[in-house]
Amino acid sequence: MAPLPIMLCDQRKLTPSFGYVFDPRWLDLHDSLLSILWKFIKMNSVSGHLIVMQLAKTDVDPYEGIAVCKFEIDMQRLHVDLGLSLKVIRESITPNLLGNATCPNFRFCRRCLNRGYHGTAYQFESVIRCPLHGDILETRCRSCGMSTAYHLNVSILNSPFRCKYCSNLYGTNTPNFIHKSTFKRISRRAITRTRILRC
Ligand SMILES: [Zn+2]
Numbered sequence: 001m002a003p004l005p006i007m008l009c010d011q012r013k014l015t016p017s018f019g020y021v022f023d024p025r026w027l028d029l030h031d032s033l034l035s036i037l038w039k040f041i042k043m044n045s046v047s048g049h050l051i052v053m054q055l056a057k058t059d060v061d062p063y064e065g066i067a068v069c070k071f072e073i074d075m076q077r078l079h080v081d082l083g084l085s086l087k088v089i090r091e092s093i094t095p096n097l098l099g100n101a102t103c104p105n106f107r108f109c110r111r112c113l114n115r116g117y118h119g120t121a122y123q124f125e126s127v128i129r130c131p132l133h134g135d136i137l138e139t140r141c142r143s144c145g146m147s148t149a150y151h152l153n154v155s156i157l158n159s160p161f162r163c164k165y166c167s168n169l170y171g172t173n174t175p176n177f178i179h180k181s182t183f184k185r186i187s188r189r190a191i192t193r194t195r196i197l198r199c
Pocket residue numbers: 109110111112113130131132133134135
């Protein structure tokens with residue numbers, strides 16, 4: 001039997017032709033890029049290493065990773081490979097004009113994570129409470145107390161919806177982003193208002 005061709009990491013694509021699946025219905029309005037990638041990783045059992053190598057605009061150490069900003073992420077590749085619109089991708093990335101007004105650590109609402117949702121605006125320092133539940137946004141894992149840098153690298157990507165230090169879920173149940181109900185109009189409005197007013 002002929003030997004299988006060696007598939008180098010940079011030759012692979014995150015596309016259906018390589019066996020990967022992605023359904024935009026798993027997403028919610030203004031889902032953050034981390035949230036989008038976590039869903040992709042969970043459904044495809046793909047490694048964070050491959051994701052970083054595919055999405056970085058330049059050669060990077062995947063363990064160092066890349067910032068969630070348009071200067072470091074190949075948005076066109078995300079658009080083509082995952083079939084996401086450029087609008088959805090733009091809305092998932094921290095706006096550059098906010099500069100230091102964003103939280104350096106992953107900041108989340110536990111109840112939102114139960115449906116697999118982490119909004120882009122949850123990283124904005126000016127957003128204190130979840131626009132959907134009113135809960136104060138958190139940065140520390142309730143199990144081990146550790147915070148995780150909001151940076152796309154192997155360790156955060158390989159722990160979808162879980163603390164990378166202790167592996168416990170951030171939410172109270174496994175994220176149910178496949179069978180979730182769609183956001184009601186009032187929720188969509190709250191998210192949009194939070195996002196638009198803060199940047
Ligand atoms: Zn929430």
